[in-house]
Amino acid sequence: MRKIGAHVSAAGGPHKAVERAAAIECNCVQVFSGSPRSWRRKPIEQLDTAKLQEARRKTTIEPVVTHALYLINLASEDPALLENSMQALRYDLQFDAAIGGAGVVVHLGSHQGRGWDSVQEEVLRRVATLVENSPPEATFLIENSAGQKGKLSSDLAEIRWMLDRLASPQVGWCFDTCHAFAAGYALGDPQNGAAPNAGATHAGATHAGGSAVDAAPERRGAGGSARGFAVEEIERLALWDELRCVHVNDSRDPFDSGRDRHANINDGEIPHDDLAYFLNLPEIATLPLILEVPGIENDGPDLENVRRLRALVGEA
Numbered sequence: 001m002r003k004i005g006a007h008v009s010a011a012g013g014p015h016k017a018v019e020r021a022a023a024i025e026c027n028c029v030q031v032f033s034g035s036p037r038s039w040r041r042k043p044i045e046q047l048d049t050a051k052l053q054e055a056r057r058k059t060t061i062e063p064v065v066t067h068a069l070y071l072i073n074l075a076s077e078d079p080a081l082l083e084n085s086m087q088a089l090r091y092d093l094q095f096d097a098a099i100g101g102a103g104v105v106v107h108l109g110s111h112q113g114r115g116w117d118s119v120q121e122e123v124l125r126r127v128a129t130l131v132e133n134s135p136p137e138a139t140f141l142i143e144n145s146a147g148q149k150g151k152l153s154s155d156l157a158e159i160r161w162m163l164d165r166l167a168s169p170q171v172g173w174c175f176d177t178c179h180a181f182a183a184g185y186a187l188g189d190p191q192n193g194a195a196p197n198a199g200a201t202h203a204g205a206t207h208a209g210g211s212a213v214d215a216a217p218e219r220r221g222a223g224g225s226a227r228g229f230a231v232e233e234i235e236r237l238a239l240w241d242e243l244r245c246v247h248v249n250d251s252r253d254p255f256d257s258g259r260d261r262h263a264n265i266n267d268g269e270i271p272h273d274d275l276a277y278f279l280n281l282p283e284i285a286t287l288p289l290i291l292e293v294p295g296i297e298n299d300g301p302d303l304e305n306v307r308r309l310r311a312l313v314g315e316a
Contacts, residue, residue, distance in 0.1 A: 002313050003028045006291040006301030007067060010034075013048055014064070014099060015055040022059035024303040025310075028288040030065040030105070033095040039071065039084050041091050044098055052099055063102035063288060065141075065245055068092050073109030074126045075119040075152060085109070086126065093134035102288065103139035103244055105174045110150040116158055123152065124165055131170050141244055143174040146182035146260035154183040154258075160237040172242045175234075176292075177278065178249035178263075181270050184227030184256040188274030227256070230278060240283045248279065248289045248309055264293045265308040276312045289313070 005028035010017040014031055021029035034041045056062060069092075072085040092104045108127075111119045131140050142162060147154030159173050181187060227233070234240060250268030252261040266272060279289065291301040291309060310316055 001027065002310075002315060003063075003286070003288040004291075004306060004309055004313075004315075005029045005061075005065075005288055006293075006306065007031070008301060013051060015048065015051040018052065018055040018059055018061045018064070021061055024301065025306050027061060028063050028065070028290070029061055030067055030290045030292075032069070033066055033092050036069060039069070039088055041088075041095075044091070044094050047095070047098055049098060064099055065102050065288060065290060066092055066096050066099075066104045068104050068106040070107060072107065074123045075109045075111050075114075077112070082126075086130065089130050089140075090133070093130065093138035093140065096139065097135035097137040100137070101139075103141040103172065103174075105141045105143050105245060105247075107143055107145060108152040111152060112150050114150075116152065116155070119152070120158070120161065124162060127162065127171070128166055131166065131168055134170065136170070138170060139244065140171050141174045142171070143247070144176055144179050144183070146179040147258045148182075148260050151260075154179070156185070156233050156237055156239060160239060163239075163242055172244040173239065174245040174247060175230075175243060176247035176249060177270065177275060178247075178251040178268075179260060180230050181251050181255055182253060182257050182259055185230040185233060186228070186255070186274065187230050187270060187278040189277045190229040190232055231281065234283075243284065243287065246279070246284055246287055246289050247292050248275075249292050250275070262293055264296060265291070265305050265312065272312075279309075279313050 005021055005026040006024065007030040008017050008020040010031040017029055017031045069088050072088055073081055074085055076082050089106065096104050108123055127140065142153055142159050144156060144159060145151035145154045153159050163171060163173065177187060250263035250265050250270050252263045252268055253259040254269050289309060291305050293301050293305050295302045296304050
């Protein structure tokens with residue numbers, strides 16, 4: 001059985017998140033270490049890890065992934081924001097170690113118009129400092145972005161650059177299907193034809209192979225870089241071995257839009273067969289697949305989306 005989970009509320013403690021995930025038929029889970037709208041966190045010593053471990057034992061939920069705050073920007077020029085970002089990530093890495101988690105998924109932030117080349121060394125130095133000073137059980141996971149508003153890591157080559165220089169078993173990455181699609185990476189099978197144009201849509205945009213309609217052999221991604229099929233680019237950059245987690249989200253916006261807006265599974269613009277192809281690749285067969293969808297009732301990931309995801313991987 002595949003590892004299928006969701007990002008759910010941890011209100012009341014991480015053990016409550018495990019219970020909520022189990023209630024919608026998940027077997028893994030993703031949480032925030034505290035309120036997603038605040039820098040404040042309770043002291044690590046006050047975490048009730050015993051309750052969490054008991055909930056995991058009863059439900060067989062495993063692993064538990066932590067998502068860092070969206071407020072973080074490791075490329076910021078604002079000293080206060082940088083200090084808050086570093087402090088929040090120090091906490092989350094300690095949290096990950098304390099709960100026996102599978103890593104902290106991090107959006108590195110935005111270059112705010114300055115460009116990747118102008119911030120890459122600063123961001124590298126800050127991540128290296130965090131990892132070097134974290135518990136050895138903690139893992140820092142860089143997430144790819146859609147590229148909106150200068151967000152870093154929409155180009156998978158940036159992640160490869162970071163991983164090569166950090167060269168640590170405590171660092172990996174997380175692939176988000178919506179972000180990749182929005183950044184101009186086609187999720188389908190390269191053998192079925194060229195990748196879709198920017199603006200190709202879910203409805204009526206499939207050919208006999210089930211992949212989005214072609215028109216040009218190469219597109220420009222949201223960040224202005226040439227994009228290709230996700231599977232080919234991950235292979236070219238030798239990124240499979242460091243991939244630890246997959247966020248499974250459909251997209252409200254068309255291919256190569258540069259916009260990060262998640263949709264429920266099968267309700268967005270990503271062609272069904274393309275998403276199914278990517279999720280059934282043998283390279284990710286053992287990785288946790290985490291939903292971050294709005295939910296049918298707009299209350300977050302739910303049982304319907306979990307069942308849709310299970311159907312995509314042949315477990316309906």
